Amino acid sequence: MPAQSIWTLLSWGPDGWSDDIAYGVIVTVLLALATLPIGLTIGFFIALGKQSEEPSLRLAANIYTTVFRGLPELVTLFLFFFGMPILLQHLIRYFRPEATIDVNSFVAGMIVLSLIFSSYASEVFLSAFRAIPKGQYEGGYSIGLSKWQTMRLVILPQLLRIAFPGLENCWLSLLKDTSLVSVVGLAETLRNAGVAARVTKHSFLFYSIAALVFLALAIVSSFATSAILRSLGKREAQR
C-alpha cells in the first residue's frame, strides 16, 4: 500500500474515510433518537408504578430498576443479543421448525438501551413527582378533571419542566452508551472508526476522531437542551 497522507485518509470518497464515519454518526444519532421516546415512555410508567399506593406495583417497578441499573450495560446487551435468538428459536419451533432467527443489532441495541435509559429516567421522574405538591392533584380533581386528564393537563407539564435537567443527563449517557452497540456489530461511529483504524494503521488518529465526534454530539445536545429550556422558561413567563 502506498503511503497516503493523512489528508487523503480523511477525505470524502473512496480513498478517504470521512464518508464512512459520517454514515456511522448518522447511525449513532438515529439509534439514540429511536431509543429516546421508548425509554421516556417506559421510564414514566415505571415512575408512576414506584409512587403508587399499591405495594405490588411498587415492588414490580423496583425490581425493574434494580435489575437494569445493577447489570453492566455490556452484560445486558450480550444477554439480549445472544439470548433472544435462542428464546425466539424455541418459541418459533412450535410453528415453523425450519425457520431461523437473527436479531438485528440495531433493534437489539435499541431495546437494551431503552431498558437502561428507562430505569435511570424513572428515578428522575420519581423525584420530579415528589416535587409536585399534592394540591395540584386535588385542584385538578376539584374542577372535575378525571385522573388521566389531571395527569395529562396539570401534572405532566410541570413534571417535564422539573425533570428536564435530570433527563438531559440521561440523554448524554444514552449518547455515550450507543458506542457499546458497536461491540455486537452495529456499524456506528466507533465501529467505522475502528475499521478505518485497522485498515490504515492510524489507530490514534481515527479513535481520536471518534472521541471528537462524541464530544461534538454532547456539545450540540447541550446547546439544544439549553434552547429548549429557554423556550420553556419564556412560555412560563408569558403566563
Place this chain on the structure above:
Amino acid sequence: MSATAALVERPPPRTRGWPRQRIVGYALVCLWIAFGLGIVSYLVFAWNPAFFAKYAPAYLQGLGVTLSLVAISMVLGAVMSVPVAYGRMSRNRILSGLAYCYVYFFRGTPLLVQTFLVYYGVGSFRPQLSEFGIYLPVISDGLTFVRFTLWDFFKDAFNCGIFAFALNTAAYQAEILRGAIESVHRGQWEGAASLGLHKLQTLRKIILPQALIVALRPYGNELILMVKASAIVAIITVYDLMGNAKLAFANSFDIQAYIWVALVYLVMVELLRHAIEWIERRITIHLKR
C-alpha cells in the same frame, strides 16, 4: 404532643377488593416471578457439571481481575482528582480552563472510546514510547537491572485498562470533590480564618470532614459505575469476569455463561449499594434529630 398528633394526617385506609392498579401490579409481579423461575429452571435444566468444573475457577479468577482493576483505578483516580479539582476551583483562568477541558473531555466521550484510544491508539507511538525507560532491579539469579520502557507498560491490555479507567474516573471524582467542597458554607472558611487557621489546616480540619459526608454517596455511585463499566475491558482482551464469560460463551455457545456473570455483577452491585447506605447511616448519625 397530642395536639401535633391530631394534626398529623392519617394514611388513607387501604383500598379493598381488586382495583385496576392492584390487578396490574399483581400481574407484573407474577411476570417477574415467572421470569425469575424461568431463569432458575433454565439453570437447573441446563446444569452441566463439566461446564461448571471447567469455567468456575476462571470466573473466580476473573472476579479477582475485575476487583483489582476497579480498586487500582479508583485509588489512582482519587489521587489524580485532587489536582484537577484544585484547577477547577482555582481563580487562575488558564488553570481552570485546562481542568475544565480535561473534565469535559473525559465526561463527554464514552469510556469505550477512551479505552480504545489508549489500547489501540498508543500503538501508533511505539517508537517514541520505547525510548523512555527506567532500569528496574529484578531479582532472578542475582540482582540484575532490566530496562523497562513505557511501551512495556502499554503493551499489556490490563495496564491500558487501568490507565484509561483512572483518567476517566479522575474527571468524575474531581467533580465530586469540587461539588462537595463547594457545598460547605463559606462562613466555615471565614470562621476558621478568624481563628487564625491557615488554608491547609482549614481544609483538613474543618472543610473536608463536612465535605466528605456530602461526597460519600456520589463516591459510592462512582464506585458502582466503575464496577459496571469494568466489563468494558473484556473487549480489549483482558480476562476479567466479563472476559471469561465471553470466552466461555465462545467455547460452549451456552447462554448460561452470560446468565451466571449477570448474577455475579448484580449481587456485587447490590452488596455495594447496601454497604454504602449502611456507612452513610453510620456517619450521619450525629445529624439526626
